[in-house]
Amino acid sequence: EDVTLTIESWRNDDLSIWQEKLIPAFEAKNPGIKVVFSPTAPTEYNAALNAKLDAGSAGDLITCRPFDASLELYNKKHLADLTSLAGMENFSPVAKSAWTTDDGSATFCVPMASVIHGFIYNKDAFDKLGIAVPTTEDEFFAALDKIKADGTYVPMAMGTKDLWEAATMGYQNIGPTYWKGEEGRAALIKGEQKLTDAGWVEPYRVLAKWKDYLGDGFEAQTYPDSQNLFTLGRAAIYPAGSWEIGLFNSQADFKMGAFPPPVKAAGDTCYISDHNDIGVGLNAKSAHAEEAKKLLSWIASPEFADIYANSLPGFFSLNSTAVKMADPLAQEFVSWREKCKPTIRSTYQILSRGTPNLENETWVESANVINGTDTPEVAGEKLQKGLDSWYKPAK
Amino acid sequence: MGSLQLKSIRKAFGTHEVLKGIDLDVTDGEFVIFVGPSGCGKSTLLRVIAGLEDATQGSIRIDGQEVATVPPAKRGIAMVFQSYALYPHLTVKDNMGLGLKQAGAPAQEIETRVSKASKMLSLDPYLARRPAELSGGQRQRVAIGRAIVREPKLFLFDEPLSNLDAALRVQTRLEIARLHRELKATMIYVTHDQVEAMTLADKIVVLSAGAIEQVGSPMELYNHPANVFVAGFIGSPQMNFIDAGKLGESGAKTVGIRPEHIALSRESGDWKGKVVHVEHLGADTIVYMETEATGLLTVRLFGEHQYATDDVVFATPDRNSMHRFDANDRAIR
Amino acid sequence: MGSLQLKSIRKAFGTHEVLKGIDLDVTDGEFVIFVGPSGCGKSTLLRVIAGLEDATQGSIRIDGQEVATVPPAKRGIAMVFQSYALYPHLTVKDNMGLGLKQAGAPAQEIETRVSKASKMLSLDPYLARRPAELSGGQRQRVAIGRAIVREPKLFLFDEPLSNLDAALRVQTRLEIARLHRELKATMIYVTHDQVEAMTLADKIVVLSAGAIEQVGSPMELYNHPANVFVAGFIGSPQMNFIDAGKLGESGAKTVGIRPEHIALSRESGDWKGKVVHVEHLGADTIVYMETEATGLLTVRLFGEHQYATDDVVFATPDRNSMHRFDANDRAIR
Amino acid sequence: MAKATQSPIRSGFVHLALIAYTLIALFPVFLTIINSFKAKNAIFREPMAVPTPSTFSLVGYETVLKQGDFLLYFQNSFVVTVVSIFFVLLFGAMAAFALSEYRFRGNTAMGLYLAIGIMIPIRLGTVAILQGMVAANLVNTLTALILVYTAQGLPLAIFILSEFMRTVSDDLKNAGRIDGLSEYAIFFRLVLPLVRPAMATVAVFTMIPIWNDLWFPLILAPGESTKTVTLGSQMFIGQFVTNWNAVLAALSLAIFPVLVLYVIFSRQLIRGITAGAVK
Amino acid sequence: MSATDHSDPDLPTIKRPFRWHIVVFLAPAVIVYSAIMILPLIETLRLSLFNTVEGQSVFVGLGNFSTLFGDDRWAASFWNALKNNLIFFAIHMVVQNPIGVALAAMLSIPKLRFVSFYRTAIFLPTLLSFVIVGFIWKLILSPLWGVAPWMMDLVGLKALFSPWLGKPGSALIAVSLISVWQYVGIPMMLIYAALLNIPDEVIEAAECDGITGWSQFWKIKLPLILPAIGIISILTFVGNFNAFDLIYTVQGALAGPDGSTDILGTLLYRTFFGFQLQLGDRSMGATIATVMFLIILAGVSFYLFIIQRRMRRYQF
Ligand SMILES: Nc1ncnc2c1ncn2[C@@H]1O[C@H](COP(=O)(O)OP(=O)(O)OP(=O)(O)O)[C@@H](O)[C@H]1O
Ligand SMILES: Nc1ncnc2c1ncn2[C@@H]1O[C@H](COP(=O)(O)OP(=O)(O)OP(=O)(O)O)[C@@H](O)[C@H]1O
Ligand SMILES: [Mg+2]
């Protein structure tokens, strides 16, 4: 009798890759185990998963959001402890940090992928207008001005309708440059810095300037709108997450390039957001824990990392074994790891544990700043006030 | 089978007492008609007999057996509703057969009984139609047919002909009379039509405000009304009521004389008066006249008569047909 | 004001022709009554006159003016519907006044006219009530009142009394007669009640299957029906029709004699027969008898008579009141 | 012949207004359907144009039909919707009959109790419902969905049906009683057929949220074999959010079954069949 | 005999046997409804009296409520959602129901042709799922795809176009109007049925009385369909205060921009089930749900006991 394992996930985009590549590869090696990849739309994933876990009807393997969301599940004993899982040794502590308890004693998800932020640009457009790839803030805005003056292209494809686009592609993308990556993030968690400090407000000031370079009616522009705007060749620059690469490769019929967030002045250290995004955990109530662990160990293996990262360019393996990637754009993204300091998104660890939720607030405020609803200073104050209402950093 | 005894039946809706103690004996095979003004409780009484409404108090016996707690379906009655109440989604045939089918009668039996009833009521051509496709008279007959096929001990009819036109009415009335003769069932019938009441009834029950005023055969009520109410209610046009004092009669308060019991002449008579209005009905002529002795007087003459408004005429009552009533409005015999 | 000419009015619903060419002249102030069997097109004709239904063909003139394209509101008519059709959400007063208000009459004027009408119809105590709080007869009067206050040239009544009980009916009928006298308006009235038709009409129009059978005064129709249909339709109980051949009459196919024009005797008479059924109505007695010469014969006698089933009796028709009809059912004058 | 009852100008205006609104109502649907048949560039460049030979493309439909077992999803949706409607109508009508026909102690209270469900979204009870379904071993079965939808549809059905049942002539029911029909027979043989239009209305009102529900299929029956078409197409949108051909094709496909169901019920809608029951 | 001399002592008042069929008729609905709807809901609402303190669920009485109304943050989001919800409801009342009534009035004109086509067409949006409605309207209103600007250009109003869904000032109105577009079929259907219920004769009497066209509608028809309008209002009220899906699909769970489209339903969803990094807070969610329930109950009671009592129903 075959055992069937079900994987819960919000990555419905990955459905075909699982079905066509990953699952056959695993099943070939593990006769008697069948795997079903059962994704839920990302917006409903948390709510649906929590309900199912509470009722005990969730799948065997749970795709883990990074940091607190999964930690909560572990604390509630919905996720099993995987510290001693075979294959876990393939990951560095940094890679595991997103799914490890605060005290570092237990790891409960196998790290799967991270994503890197940056800007993708239309090479054809840059060539036509004679623009060089910008490396500093000034160059960046000069480039935007030039594109705008020309008028053929919308300078930058981003909308604020979906809120998160403004926060993730905007604030978290360029922000680390100003708050100095891990340094600022750690200080914030310790309570040594506040969101009203210059390092945290400055990115908002920059974002506010973006407004003039966005397409008409960007306030109602949704994320897919932005993607389409860019892939149809109507926009020159796209503030991106590396996960776009796969889709853009298939849809755009022009050459693309990428550059990391510009620094303030030439020669400054560059920072990138290299965010641990996806992990896989084991449902503590799974009836087939043994088989599930086999699958998890396989997911922790270099073999999986290779298939996964190459099928989904832009999702970078967290495995210590280096993965050779064929995609040039993905390679470009991952190459920044060498020259820039990586950090994770500022709101994900610890700071979004309470109500109001800092991540959600950041979405709203980032959109507000770009829309001109709030000034950068007001945005910072609002966020800090919300954080203060529940977060008491241990001094 | 088919006798009915009502004993001090009372029925109140909330605090409003609609039936105030009705006692009535109906023997097997009798045709009893309830008449009375609108709202006097006729329908309510019928519904109590049928078991559709629980009496507040009193006892109902059908064939000597107390039925107060017996549901309508088990009382062995059939009722024809004033509103027909046909099943709109069923054909004529099914309308008639449903009760039997429900009782589990064999299909053969249902077939026979329905076709017998439909023949009796000349409904054969319409058996496959639905109520909406029938004329008023036909619907009425279906309602009656539905009652017949069940061959009940007791029929209850609530103003079954009230909305039919004159011709249909006469025709259907005759059918009901024939039915009564043929089935020999007991029938209780509510109507406000004088002609129906007079022609169909073995016994008429006159109700007023929830109480029985008089029970008797049609001619008894016509000739010997027990009180002013019954005298005025039975007969159309209404009986003339004259203050006895004006006529010099002693020992009575009111004297009644029916319009058809007054003779009219241009030459001489008891009461002299002037014609106020004349109605020519063809077969009859109704003369409304004003006399000094009696006030307004209605006179009904057979055939056509050429009286005109303002003619001076003399009216002579048939002294033998006069009715005398005392101060309590009771008839003096 | 108030005359009406109809010229070859035809009306079809789909392929079904309901009115088959109606020609009619109504002069100012006339009271015209439409009678006819159910479904013959009376209501349809009324609705065509009112403009609620478009005629398929023909011309309608009110006061000499063609109105085919004039909407109902502008035809200067008022209609009283069989179902009253009161506005359920308005008080009696507002029901009556709404039309005037809509026409922009000054409040003072409305007040006067409504109060005049309500006085005429004895509706004063009910002015503030809504239709649901009125009895049938009162509602009927409100419907009439609503028509009156507009002082139209032409009144249309569609079986306005059909839902009233006997007593109310008589009373309301007298009110309408008075109204006609006082307002001197033209009235067109549909009814299936013989008495109403005979007492109210200046002119009766007998319709059958969408065509006019005869037009004439009530007594004209009663005494000189143009054909078998009219003879049978006017008068209740119906006229007796006898095969002329059986009576030895030549030159006619059918002979008609009304029940009230036959005398009965136990001793002697023209036709010998046996009593089949007797109905005692108090004021009248209806004897149904079977004779060899005539078949079933209905005889209506004034007052009470003690005939019984199976009695042998002799009937003698009043030769002067006999009606003769040819092979086409037309009266022979 | 000219018409006295209808002025052509007035009815012209009425048609104009109705056509205008009909356009507003249909325009988005129309837009979806025409664009689902176009190539991607054409969708973007000329959203308003009908497909021409040069822009016509079925690629959206091909993508949809390749992905997932849409036929099975349709079947699941149909089963769930139809069976739920059946139970809602049956149980709802029975309860409405009891409430409207009989006077018993607690009648009003029962009516209010049954109406509470109109006021709180059943979604709030998700966790307890899911726990119950897990306990009853009904997760990933259509039965679970049917149970939930039946419970969810009952309050409104009872509310509407009991209003309508009050209009069924008492005489008719009493005629049945005298004819020897039991209370059950009266309900099934007389009352139910007579409130068919109301049942159709309730069926339509019940059908819409069931067919379009995303939440409970997601929670109770997300398995491949029990997936409903709405869940299927929602996942599709998630997966191909920028592939407008596929999304528009999926949406177009999802419109038709519900339209068909509506047309089936709407024959009964509005007009009664009580004509001729009473005079 | 008078009405006062009641009761004959020897004739007892009549008792009827227990009517089991009532139980049978009610049982299936009550059982299914109670087990699957009421019990879970009670279970949920019960949570509003509990909260998690140090991992343990403890009884806190009305503590959650005082948090909801006392805590600035909670109170601000709650009042914001309530305010938006009231606007949402008001827009439905002044736009959806009048349009529904107007459409029904036009459809009920006797002898009008193509009525069933119009009726089906206008009802079609009601049949569509939120997924479809949200997606289509986002596209149409998208400045990028250009359908809306293009259409406004046709009538020379292009200058008036703006990205409505993305502006805090107009987003709520835009979403409300989409919801109106979707749901106008329901008032239309119910009013249409009510209008058909008015006897032809009453309308014809009005025609004869010279009351035609608009004044006929205002003076005759409208008063007669008031009870139906009442029912629609209450269904709209309940529906609007429970609304969630449309805003969720069009504007996302955060109901942006800047919470300007956040209504009680979306607030409840976010709080109860959580969203993105925000974890679901069952207790506070249940608290909001309880408050929503009380608001709706108050509205419904107001309708049942104040409005409906005063409203006359007419039998025709
Ligand atoms: N369900 C009820 N609740 C309260 N009162 C009622 C009810 N049914 C009847 N009544 C009242 O009881 C009285 C008698 O009604 P019933 O129907 O028996 O009169 P009726 O004699 O049949 O009159 P009609 O000749 O008009 O049919 C009336 O005054 C009526 O208002
Ligand atoms: N709207 C309609 N569509 C089709 N046929 C109709 C319509 N209205 C009336 N008829 C038919 O036209 C004929 C005449 O109807 P009308 O109402 O004029 O009869 P009537 O003389 O008033 O009868 P009654 O005395 O029963 O009221 C009937 O056969 C009827 O079936
Ligand atoms: Mg009665």
Ligand SMILES: [Mg+2]
């Ligand atoms: Mg008629």
